[in-house]
Every structure is written in C-alpha cells, then in structure tokens.
Amino acid sequence: MGSQQWFKGYAIYSIVFLIGLMLVGNIYLIYRNSQVIEYNKHLHEEAEKIKSNTVEIIRNLHLLDMSLRSYALVKQKKYLVIADSCVAVKEVIFGQLKEGLAHHGFPMRQFFLMRDSVNAYYDIVARKREALVNGRLDAFIHLLEPDPGYRAWAAYKPFSDGVNIFETRISEKAQAEYARALRNSYLMQIVLFLIAIPTMAYTAYYTSRALNLSEQLRKLNEENYRIVAGQNAKLEQMVHERTREILTQNEEIISQHEEIAAHNEQLVSQQHEIEQQRNELSIRNQQLEKAQKIIEQQNEQIRIRHDELKVEVDRQTQNLKKTNLELIEHNNRLEQFAYIISHNLKAPMARLSGLSAILDHARSQAEANSIVKMMVRSTGELDHVIKDQGFILEAQKPGATMFTAAVDLNATLAKVIAMLEYEIRDTGAVVQTDFEVETFFSLPPYIESILYNLLSNAIKYRHAHRVPVIRVASKHEDDLTFRLEVSDNGLGIDLERNKDSIFNLYKRFHFHVEGKGLGLYLVKTQVMALGGRIEIDSRIDEGTTFTLFLKRQ
Template identity: 45%
Template sequence: MSKMGSLYTLSVLFLLSMEAFSQSPLEKVKFSKLTVALSNPSVSCVLQDSRGFLWVGTMDGLNRFDGYDVTVYRNEQDDTTSLLKNAILNIYEDSRSVLWVSTSSGGLHVYNRQQDNFKRLPQYSFDCEVSEFHEDDTSLWIAGVRHNKAFVNQIDKKTNRHRYFELFDSHSPVHSLIPASDHEFWVGIRERGLFRWNLKDNQIYRQGPPAESFHQMVKSSVHDLWIATGKGLQKYNAATHEYILYNTHSTPALPIDNVLNLCMDGKYLWIGTENGGLCRLNTITNELLTLQSNKNDPASLPDNSVHALCKDRQGRIWIGTYSHGVAVIDRLGEKFMEVDIPLGNAVVNAIMLDSKQRLWVGTEEGLIVKSPQGLKHFRHTAAKESLQTNPVLSIYQDIQQRIWVGTWGGGLHRYDEEHDNFIHYMPDKKNKGSLSDANVFSIWQSSETQQLLVATYGGLNVLSDEHTGTFEHVREKQYEFNNYIHTIYEGKKGDLWIGTLEELLRYDHTQKKLSRFETATHSDSVHVGGLCNSILEDSRGRLWVGTAKGLHLLINGKFKKRYTTRDGLPNNIIQSILEDNAGNLWLGTAVGISRFSPDDGVFRNFDIADGMPGNDFRPRACLRNDNHQFFFGGKGICVFNPDSVRENPFIPKVVITELGILNEPVKPGDFGGILKDQISETSTITLPAEYNFFSLKYAALNFTSTAKNQYAYKLEGFHTDWNYVGNQRSVMFTNLDPGIYTFKVKASNNDGVWNEQGTSLTIHILPQWWCTWWIKLSAIVFLGAGILTVYRLHIRNIKKQNKILELQVRKRTEELAHQNEELTQSQEEISAQRDVVSEQNLELQAARQIIEKQNKEITTRNETLEAEVEERTRDLVEYNQQLEQFAFISAHNLRAPVARILGLGHILDIGESDLQEIRSIVEKIVFTTEELDCVVKDLNTVLDVRRNSTTVIGAIKLREELRLVKINLEKEIQETQTLFIEDFSGGDTLWAVKPYIDSIFMNLIGNAIKYRHAERTPIIKIRSEVQGDYLHITIRDNGLGIDLNVCKEKLFMLYSRFHWHVEGKGMGLFLVKTQVSAMGGKIDIESCPNEGTCFRLSFKHAPGT
C-alpha cells in the first residue's frame, strides 16, 4: 500500500435539481472536474462503503479516498495479504460491512479493515473471474465465470455453507443477477443476453432476443428491467414481455449504441456509454438528456467513455471514466447555476430582463441580447448607428418600453428596435444642453415626472428633449466629488436617491437640485465614506446602501448601522442588493454572494465552491424575474432561486486517518507494534516515553466542497477548550508528560452542520524506565535505610561534640561581650560619615544628569543643523545649475528670433523694397514672433511648475486619468495601432496634483507613441504597485529607446532631443522631471537602443506624507 496526496477540488458536474430550479432557457448545464490522484486514470468500478470512504477500482490498483488523500492497494510480491492482481473488476460491501474485491483473470478478496490488508480466497484465485454480487435476507450470491463455465455460488449467512451452481458453458461471466421471484433470478451473460434461472431445478431459460454484448441490468420497478448492451438500451417489462429499444435511431435517440453501465436515481436512469458520453433518462416522461465532453469547454464532461456509475449515500452520482479518472454529480454542492450565454472572457457589467422576456447583458466587449429566438450581439463598428464604444455600464427599459444603454466613453444610447440600431446622446462642447459626460453609470425614469435621469461623472443629467438630445444638468456645487454619480434609485414613496463617490443624496425634481439632509450621525449628509454601488428599499421601508466600505442601513433617511467583515461579510465591497420573499438580502460582493438576515444580523456566504461561475460581481449587475429567480453579473451570470438554496443536511462521519511518529506514518506492526490495527479502527494506543512527539491526521468524510469542511480538536488532559482550526486536518504534539490523554476531534460539512460526537482516541504515554513505580519503591526503601544509619551515627557524634563546645562557648562569650562594646561605638561613627557622603553623591549625580542632558541637546542640534545645511546646500547647487542652464537656454533661444526680427527690420529701413518683398518680410517677422512666443510659453510653463502657486493636491484615480489621456491621444493610438497593457491592481489611487499627472502621462505616453519602432506594433505597459510608503508607477514601451551611455547626463535638460527624424522641442522630459520633483516624487529610467524605455515614477502613497 502507498499513500498519495490528491488535489481534491470538489465541484459539481451538472445541476439537475429540478425541484430546486424551474426550467428556463437561461440555465446552463455546468460540468466541473474532480481531480483525484488515482493509481490509474482508467476506472472500472466505484463504491462508497458504510464507513464513508470511497473505493475506486482501476486497471492498475485499488484506491481508497477520504476526500483529501488516496491510499493505493496493489499486488506486492511475496505478500500474501496484498491483492492477487492489479486490474480491479468489482467492489461490493455486504450487510455485515464486509468488503469484497474481485480482480481480473482470477482473484477474490475480503478486506481486513483492522490490518488494512486483504485475505485471498483460494477457490477463486485461478481461471476465475467474479463479476457480480447479490445479497438477500439469508444469502450472499457470488457470480462469474470459472473454468469456462458461468456459475453462481450461494453462501448461507448463518451457517456459511456454500451451494455451487454451474449454469452452462461460457467464456463470459455473469454480469447481472436480479431476483425475479422467491426461487428465480434474472441472469445477464455478456455474450448471450438475458435469461431466467430457476433454482429449484437449476434450469435456465432464454428471455427475449439475444444480446451480443450484454453489459449490465438494473430494475426500476416490480416488472421493468433496463438492460445495457452493445446495441443500445433495452427496457423489458416482465409482466407483458415487451421490449423497448433505445438506440441512435429511436425517439429519444441515444448518442451511440454501445451502452456500458446503468444507475437508478429515483425517476432518473443514468446511462454510461462508450464514446457517447453520459445520458440521463426520465423514466416517467421519457425525456433524454445527453452530456458530452467538449475540449473547448473546461466545464464539460471529462471523458465520453463512462465505465462506472455509483450513487452514494448522500445522493451523489460518481462517474468513472476510461481515461480521466473520477467525476461526481453532487446536488448538495451545486446551489447556483450559470446563465448559458457565450461570454468568453468578457465581464458582465449590467443585466436587464425586458417586457418581452429578453435578457439584455452589458459587458466590457459589447451588448448581448438573449431571447427565445437566439442570441444577438451589438458591438462598436464603423457604422454610425452602432454602439459608440463597447463597454456597457447600464441598461434600462422605460415606461414606454424603450431600451436605454449607458456606456463607458460612448455616452447614452437609445435602441431603435424598428431599425435594429442605436440613437446616440454624446457630450458636445459646442452644445451646453448636451450630455455632460460620456460615462453613463446608471439610468432611471422618474415615476412622477416621467423624465429620464442619467448618472455620469459630470453630475446628474435630466433628459428634457430626447429628439434634440437636450439635458438639464444638475450639479452639487459645494463638494465636487458629489458630481461623480454612480447610482440612481427610486424608493417606494417616489424619493429619488443619488449615490456618489462619498455620499448619498436626494434629488428634488421640483427645485432641480441635489439636496443634503440631516442624519443620525452627520449634520449635513449621509457620508457613507465610500463609492455608492447599489441602493435598495426593502419590504419594510428600510433603505440599504452598498458601498466600497460595507453595507449601510438607513431608516427614515437617518443612518443607523454599517455592516462590514467584522459582522460576517466576506468582503466590504457591496456591489448589488436584492431582497427575497423571506426578507433576506442577497448581496453581490467582490468575493461571492452573501445572504443577510436583517432580523438576526447573520450572514451566510457563498462562493465559487458553491457552483458560481466566479466570485467577483459587478456594481448594480443584478435582477429578479417574475419566477423569483435572482441574477447576479460578474464573471458570467449567476442565477438561482433563493428559496431553493438549501444547506447540506448530512452530518459527516469523522475518522482519524494517520498516526505519525518521527515524521513517518505508522502502520500496524511499525515501531514495535504501537498499532495492532490501522489507526481508523483503533480506540486506544500506548506510546513509549521516547515517542511523546507525534502527529495525528483526521478527515470529515463529506465529499461536497471539502475545502469548506471545518474542524475542531482538543486533547483532554492537556487542553481545556476546543481548538477551532478551520480546514486544518492535522495536529502535532510534542514533549507530552507521561499520563493518559484522550484526543477528540469533531467536524462540520461544507454548510456548517457539525458532527458534535466526532471521534476519539485514548493515548497512554509511558514514563521513562527510571520513573516506573517499582524503581521508585526500591529507591525509597534503600534511601530510607541509609538515612536511618547515617542519622544514628550523626546523633552519637553530636552529643560528644556538644560537651566540648560548652566549655569553648563560655570562654568565647566573655571575649565577644567586650568586643561588641567596641564595635558598637565604631559603628555609630561610621554611620554618621556615611550619611554625609550619601548627600554629596546625590548632589553630584544630579549635576551629572543635567550636564549629560545639555550635551545630548547640543549634539542633536548640531546634527540637525548639519543636515539642514547639507540639504540647503544641495538645493542651492541644484537650483544654481538649473538657473545657469535656464539662463543659457533662454538667452540662446531668445537671441535667434530677436536677431532675425532686427535683421528684417533693417531691411525695411532701406526703404527701397517693393510691396511684394515687404509682404514677404512681414510674414517672416510674424513667423519669427510666433516662434519667440512659443519659447516664452515654454519658459512660462517651467516657471509655473517652479512657483507651484496654483497646485491642489487631491485623490486621483490612475485608471481614469489613463483613460482620459487615451481619449486625447485616440487619433495617434488608432493610427499606430498602439496596444496598452494596464495593471492598477497594486494601487489605483494617488494623492497628487491632477494637472501634473495629466501632463506626465500625456508626455510619457505621447513620447512612447512618437518614438515607436517602425518594425513592430507599439506596446505600452502601465503598472502600479505600493511598496512601503511609496506608490510606484511604471510606464514601459518597446520603442526606439535611448542610449543612456551617451545621453544620460542631459536626459532631463531643457530642449534635449535624442531622435531627430521626428519633430519635437525637447521640452517633454524636462517638464516631466520638473513636475515630478514639484510633487516630491522621483523618476528613474531604464532604456536600451532599439529595445524600449521604462520610466519608474515614485510618489508618497498617503496624503500629507
């Protein structure tokens, strides 16, 4: 036997709970893989035993699986307790929990649970294959083929007497054995078909047409038999003797004729085929569902050849495949579904179900409409009537049944259904009544005024005339951040709530303004302190606001409470909110969906392990349909019925799976026989003192989302309380004192249902040999005798010495009395002197402390002064150098235009020029003057940055700044087909001067495009990360690069240029360096000619630092 770890990610292959979910064309049949490190990927049989372990037979070994680890059993040479062969045919557990294992080409074994090995049954060892088992109240029936004869062996369970039946000559074994009556069996033979066997006279009769490849038979009712054959699936009614054949030509049609195995699951019959996948037949309605592998779909069946099917005690369907191991269908783990829409990698930003039951899906890559007629895609194209941009942020259907679409960077669109295109509403600087901003986050129609409200980063827009595209602009004047509007929501009383970057406001349509109001904790607004992503008024009139900082509760417009991860949320970013019929809130977050009960304040969190397509959901991307189905959008669309999200009710069995000593797993007989039986079958162990350093592993035998199984343990005699350790499955103990301990472990399933009883193991740790009781008793006896002898001798000696001492004491006492008088007098003198010295020492110590303090202050002041002098000196040197450069360049750049103007003036003074020549001179003077004006503007720009007189530090969203720069450079980007790779996950917010950041991005990105390499597509990579107190921004291109060995010293000098084939002034890098320094930042460069350039900008991360 060998242990192999397995990466076990339990997930559900296919959602089939028809009671839990109503039929809908939106629902997607989902498959996931179950990856288990088996001994061989070709599976022949699967069984869950009464202990809860899963046994998997393969073509090369037997595997026992506990949900985490696999124990492999194979033939071991010279070990008669191992398997006889490695190819497993069948596994069966009888009513007494005896596990039977048959192998190919001979071999039947009984598993010894205590010793974790096998007993071989010699009568089945050679020229015999056991392929079928059956058990009734009195007997166990074993069937197969032996010496080319099909046989059945009856074993009486009370007397263990055997009754052997030979049926007929056959090279094929018995594949199925099902009772037909008290004395008759239905018998299926691989190459012969179905027979009826009478035990009384041992006669066998053919029943129905022959089947060339009989594989398996199951019984669904008293009379109905289902037979898997190489020519299809047969249904046989024993009462009417009627056959119904299901094959590739029947209705319904199988995907292939070769049916290998069957498994009854209530009204469903699971059908495993060879190369045709897995089918599910409703035996009542005759509906057939075929599930097949798709190499382009990672969520499909892993292999189309299904060689084993098994239903376990919790209702899971385990599937053994020919080449991809084991998969499982688990109703308990699949609480959620995915809408069947081909999204690719697109993220879903908005979803809406219109009055015609069409599902509108807004993604980063366009708009998708799913209807009973099929799918329709809308993307940005060259056509004038298409979407202006692909990213769709919001979708809304108004009272007139018209569809409105909000985009990022493309403004507002109205869908023209008649012409199947869009009418656009875009910002226009020449038209004050146009849309104020091109980014539309939310759309809502007022039920009172019927006006359309549009949320943008330019404030609230109220559509007053849709034909002319005229909007009224509503802005909050006091706080600019309130004009970054993300959410619009209308309450039941007609209140229009507006969610901004920081606050929740109300829109007063009569006064056409955003109002701020009194709250319980703030005097001027509901300051939620984070981006308002979603708003919902529940059935009890309470207002819930989802923000980037948690879930906020408002009652009557007053803030009451904020819920965060400390209260049980999985994440503080609340993206969307829905309410179910029971009053629970369902919250889409950045790490899954949470169900919140407002009455008891309890959160129940779900994630991708529960069947969701992804964990990250998007703001306001949610809806509830008339069937009470909930939809949440993010990575795919998650759909579910909240009433059907039920918890796994099964209490998991808990087993101790491994004892470890000296970092080695202990098997029966190891380490001097510490274990007589394997640890899972052991209740008490005794450890010598040298083995008081040991470990234990344990497992909850729950195969549904095992990563969510929870554990707790305690060692009685050492711990007083339970240790709750999450999903940790092992514990180590070191240097335990001798004594008797009881190790207890309990566990929960994936939904928090605990097995409080758990399991336990008594551990007796022996003392060292010298600490045993008989050693201690002997030592006490010998020590007592020795002490008594020594005591008697000592008493005798003491008496003798006492007499001598009495004489010496008298004499010595007289001498001491005289000396004591002298010492008393001397002591008084010394005491007086000590008092004087002590006072002097105190005075000296105080003076010394004062001097040391003054010396430290002087030293500190000197060091500070030296640092300030050095810093001021560096600043003066740098400014002098810059001033010298500035003066030189200014003189140089101003001298040339002035000289030209003077020269042209002298020409005019001559007075003999004709009119044409004068006009030419005047044009040159104008051109030269414009050139001079350009120089002066450049110098003013530099001086303005140096003065830093109008800069305002504020929070800047780097992703937004980059998007704006890309819009400004849109023409250059499209002409050069420049590609951008952006990663702001390391930090998206920078406290800096917005105009400077705009200028820095514009110059660096513009240079990257301008100085691109002619032979490759320009690629610009922009990344941010926080390290310590600094936010670093890296801008990397694959352009021409700069030779730093030649140009490094003048890299950031004014009017420095390094490539002369492209027009430029040499101002960009000097201005970037100046602006970065003005904000207290640093800039570094890496560059290599013909490979590209990388700029690294470093700024203080927090404001005011």
C-alpha cells in the first residue's frame, strides 16, 4: 500500500514537473517565434522596398523624358528643374537597390547590365537637355529619332521581372516561416492543455477520495461510540445482577446465622460448609474485582483510541479545508486569467479579422502593403498579449511567488488606449492624465487589466448628452503606497442602494448596454491580489471616481 501511494505521488510530481518543463519550452518557443516573426517582417519589408525601388527606376525615366518634352513645347524652366531632380535621385535609387539586392543574394550581373543601359540613356538625355537649353531644336529631334529609350527599357524589363520573381519568393518564404512559427506555438498550447486537464482531473479525483475517507472515518467513530456504549450498558447490567446475587446470598447467610443461633447443635456440623461457601464467595468477589479492573482497562484503551481517532479526524479535516481553500483561490485566479485573455485578445484579434477581411478588396498594391503592415503590427500586439498571459499563468500557479516588475503608467495607459482605439474613436472620448507617480513595481498585466476594465466601463456607461471625459491621475500617499484615481463624467451609480454589492460577481447597475457584470469584480480581486484596496465615489448623472491604493513595490 505504501509503495502504491509513493508511486502515485511520484507520478503526480512527475506530471507537474513535465508541465513546468513544457511551460519553459513554451516561453522559449514564444521568444523564438517573436524573433522569427520580426526577422521575416523585416525581410518582407526589404523585399517590398526593393520592388518599389525597381519600379521607381522606370518612373524616374518616364518623368525625366516627359519633363524634357514639356520644356521643348512650352519653354518653362520648372520642367528643367524637374529633369535635374530626376538625374540627382538616380544614384540614390541605384545605391539603395544595389545594397538591398546584394543583401538578398540576387545575381548582380543583371543589375549592372541594367544600370549601364539606364546610365547610357541618361547620357543621351543630358545631350538632349543641352540641345534644348542652347536652342538647337533640330539636334533635340535628331536625338529622339533612333528611340534610345527602347534599349534602356529592353535592359530594364527582364531585370524588373527577375527582381519581382526573386523578391516574391523571398516574401513567400518569409510568410511560410511566419505561419510555421504560429503553428508551432498553437501545437505547444494544445499539448499543454491536453496534459494540464487530466492532471487537474486526477487531483480532483483524489481530493474526492480524501473527502470520502473522512466521511468513512466519521461513521467509524460513531460506530465505535455505539459499541462502547453498548458494552458499558452490558457491563453495568452484569455488575447489577451480580450485586443482587451477592445481596441474596448475604440474606441467606443471615438466615443461616439465625438458624445457627436457633440450632446450636447444627452449627458445628454446618460450619465447615459455611466456611467453604465463604471461600467460594471470596473467590467470586476476587474474580469480580479482576473483571472490573479489566473492564476499566478496556474502557481506558477505548477512550485513548477515541481521542487518537478524534485528533486524526480533526487533522485530516483541517488539511481538507486548507486544500479546498487553495482550490477555490486557484479557481478564482483561473477565472481572472480567462477573463483577462478574453479582454486582451479581443482588440488585436478584432483588428486582424477586420484587416484580413478588407485585404482582398485593396484597390492598389500600396494599399495592400499598408494593410499587411497593420496586420503585422497587430500580430506583434497579439504576441505581446500571449507573453503577458504566460507571465500571469506562472504567477497564478498554487504556491508560486508573484514576481513584480517596473510599471510605466504612461506606457501602460497608452497600450490600454490602443486596445480601446475603436471605442474611443466611435464615442469621441477624451482621456486626460495627471501623474505624480509615473513608475512603480507591481504585476504589469494586472495593472493593464485594471486600467482596461475601468476605462472600458467609463466609455460603455457614458452619458448620452455629453462627450466622455476620463481622467487618470496618480497621487503620493506615503513612502509605501500611492493613489491611482480613474474618474469619468458618465451615468454614475446609486451608492445608497448598491454600495455593498458594487464589486460582487455578475452585478450590473445599467441594463441599456451589453455586459456581464465581471469587470468591477475582477478589478477588486486583482487589487487585493496586489495587496491594495479600492474605494468608489459616485453621483447619479454626474460621474464616478475609483481610487486604488497600491504599493510602490
């Protein structure tokens, strides 16, 4: 039995250790995926820049040619200025294009051939400009007749096609690496889920068994009480009956003594018999005393065993209560974690979904590139959110130490405002700040979640006849704590009716907007988890102010 229990304990610790290792691996994988995403993002941007520079060459040639022709027609010097700027920007374009292609490993011989052809055309263009400036229109027309631009176009066209194919492959490879990084991250999350759920079920099963064992011990204790009570009753009845027998015998002895007094002659003959009866009576009394001592010893052993069982039951009951409290606390933390994930992932996922929906309807490559850049930025935000959730999950493990980090209120509030970008833009909300305390040490994801919920509620429950104005301020309290205040000019809350239930779970005070009543409950539990407290001051139709008293470190 002991070896079996040892094996079960060893199995549980092994699974927990494996989950820990996988979490470490998950953190490393997320870090590597972020590096892969950043590298492929940079690679994709370089590829798009090279394509743009390639197109810029032919556009510059067209602009140069059109400016000279325009000058030949209207004789305005501004067209010569345009032509000169085209000649000046040529080397910049070639320099950037050469550097980018060499970095990507493109066959540079095609580039040099194209550059030589384009430079030759620029020499002809310079002679055209000189002819126009000197008023030699016939020389300008003569230079136009052989169409020298066709040779430059013939060298540029295969080079442009080659660059587009080459850089498109690089972009596609970058996209494939990015997709593979995301797939690996998803697979790791699925594996962690498949291992963590059976472990929790296994823990719940053995907790249930422990509770059943406690109930069985209680019933066994009651059965012992009943058996002891029955035995005591039987022993008392036996002692009573034996005492009655002794009294009866004493009465008979007294009667015999009276007969002896009456019959002196029978005394001698019966004396021996009486002596024997007395000896038997003495032996029986000794046996009764011995039996009584045995009964007393058994009662003492039963009492000691009862006390031991009571102590053991109390100890196991306390352990079960402690375990249940830890499970309840852990479940509350998991609820907070799930709610934080749903809130923090909502904004980047919504942006990604919207951008992907409009990507197919882009009217130009430039617009499509802009949408892709916004999708990459949203993906970066999503990656940052996932890292924060991993940090929260580590902090929420039973028995885990809550590691704090420096919190920059300005940066954290800016991040929350970015997450609420669409709500702020749609409502025209104004967010004002007044920070006496700008940095402190705490759990950054909790501070971000608290600010998100308070700002989101201020926007959601805004007044219908005025623009939402939200003020976020921090004030010095003492050397150990400071105050973080979030106030609005919204609908307000009736504190006389609802003061004792404001932070309760699923509690709502306005029903004209959608909500679940979780935000304020989550804010209070997170503030308490950080070792702080929260107060509220609100007036109907005027607004609400939440004051958080938080530790500096």
